Amino acid sequence: MSDTRSRIYRHIESHPGVHFRELTRALDLATGQVQYHLARLDRVHSESVNGRTHYYTSSFDPWERHAIAFLRRETARDALVMLIECEAARPSEVADHLDIARSTLEHHLSGLVEHDIVEKRRSEGRVTLALCRPDLTVELLAAVDPKAPDRLSDRFTRLLDRLFESG
């Protein structure tokens, strides 16, 4: 394996769910170079979540790959942390606790529910949110942390959500 290729692999190994752009930036490589090597690294998996491609080593299964992608987004991460702490909560409680617009929460929930990370339990016409696999979610929480550009992007989207929803 070439030196560049093993550098890319090691970076993905230590930063599970890393973005393509983050790889080029962190390793100071050209876009084409990273594309070339990624195509030849068969031990690397990619997952596209909300239009962004994340990379992982084969030690993570598809469920873990999706969970990691969400844990790299500040708002989704905050919602997951809240559900770890209180086990189950109503959507309005989560939105109030995180001080986000309902639409922001619902946008994140749609992905989390689709990939079986969070479930919506319905009883007597009321919806309660809970984690599908709490123990595994806690384990992954420690493995990843959102990066500054992700946090900035997340906060700006949250700001727009709130502006559009208020009034």
Add this chain to the structure above:
Amino acid sequence: MKPLSIGGHLGAGGWDIAAVVVLSAVAGAVLCGLALAAYRQRGTRAYLLIALALAALFARPLIALLSGFSVVSAPTHHLLEHALDTVFVVLVLGAVYYARTVEKRLDEEGL
């Protein structure tokens, strides 16, 4: 009558203006990028209009730079800047108008 400006604004000695314009272009690019990312996540018209409005804002320092290198004449620069201001305002108003459809969709889903 003294003309407002002749030729390039950023000619000799205009380093202060050049620095402000470059800073404005960089900050504008970051803001525009954030708005595009928000549109990509939400995909609704209101977010698209905000992204386009911020693109118009980002275009202002670019035109100032073109004017600085005398690619665009001063009167054209002046006209384009005011035109971009108008575009910005109209797009933000459009986003405010379409924001209601986001709320309505959530109401219909019973959330």
